[in-house]
Amino acid sequence: MRTTVGIIGAGPAGLLLARLLHRAGIESVVLEGRDRDYVEQRQRAGILEQGTVDVLRAAGAGDRMDREGLRHDGIELRFDRRRHRVDFPALTGGRSVTVYAQTEVCKDLIALRLEEGGPLLFEAEALAVEGAQSDRPRVAFRHQGREDVLECDYVVGCDGFRGVARSAFPAGVSRVFERSYPYAWLGILADVAPSHDELVYARHERGFALLSMRSPAVSRLYLQVPAGTEAGAWSDEAVWDELERRLETDDGWRLERGPVTQKSVTPMRSFVHEPMRHGRLFLAGDAAHIVPPTGAKGLNLAVGDVVTLARALAHERRTGSPELLDAYSATCLRRIWQAERFSYDMTTLLHRAPDATGFDARLQLARLERIASSRAAGTDLAEAYTGFPLG
Secondary structure, X not given: OEOOEEEEXXXXXXXXXXXXXXXXXXXXXXXXXXXXXXXXXXOXXXXXXXXXXXXXXXXXXXXXXXXXXXXXXXXXXXXXXXXXXXEHHHHHOOOOEEEOOHHHHHHHHHHHHHHHOOOEEOOEEEEEEEOOOOOOOEEEEEEOOEEEEEEOOEEEEOOOOOOOOHHHOOOOOOEEEEXXXXXXXXXXXXXXXXXXXXXXXXXXXXXXXXXXXXXXXXXXXXXXXXXXXXXXXXXXXXXXXXXXXXXXXOOOOOOXXXXXXXXXXXXXXXXXXXXXXXXXXXXXXXXXXXXXXXXXXXXXXXXXXXXXXXXXXXXXXXXXXXXXXXXXXXXXXXXXXXXXXXXXXXXXXXXXXXXOOHHHHHHHHHHHHHHHHOXXXXXXXXXXXXOOOOO
């Protein structure tokens, strides 16, 4: 099998890259190790930055998002039983975010790929990337019980943190920067209307809590728990009780409860692999970087990567110049490190560390008070939350 761009992974990064390349007239093949149902059902991110929304619309993949997505013009910070709203449009010149689950983004892009695009092979397990520094890199893969090879001009690893693409980088080339956090998120999906019309980020002495949503009828909520916690260790009632404690306010606000349909634990870590290119092999999305979910940056960083790469590939095709491809890693990493910084800041601002002292707690409250009282501090948060420039 032969193509111009071989894409490993049919998550949002791989699917959107294939869509952008298709629109630019560049051939690609997408290999995905899981089946279609798995890709369309795995719960991940749900917050789309303004730039991500704009890209999906421009790619012809925004119709259902515009009908069903929930535009949010702010978030609420809670601390000391008080509430403070961060108004995004007022602080950013009109930017907002949209609540639209990653599963739905994938469904939309898969449908478009199968209708208008090139090959998308499910249950096609990538085994190795070979010849990354040659003119004809290859992806060895297994599909329908048979081993095969995809020959490409370029290979893009959108295959996540545990994928094979990053392992093709020689040890002497790779540089890894990472941090693990001593806490995790216990998350639930519940069949109940959200108790607030925007996301609520709560800093509490017992730990962080987040009130989010997937639709007007489905709530998504999280609790900070110790790292290594098993989801089954918490009963549904215990989760609701703890959410109620951490989200409580002095103005009579109430948390509505409902049937829990899913419960899971998300570990918290920061990770960056440099560089993001080796020869004709490129990394994008979680294959290159992980952020703690507090800043809602994971999916949006992946979009930034593939927009930058698609633009570079189109430029090379149009002009013959490799200039933008050569700059891919450095261009992406500037945005990635800003997102890593913001995600770390949000995480340490709102979570209680196991060894936290009274001094640490007072610093958190002082930082929150600053955001609530200073337009400059609020603007810094709003600009980062709604998205750094793409490319």
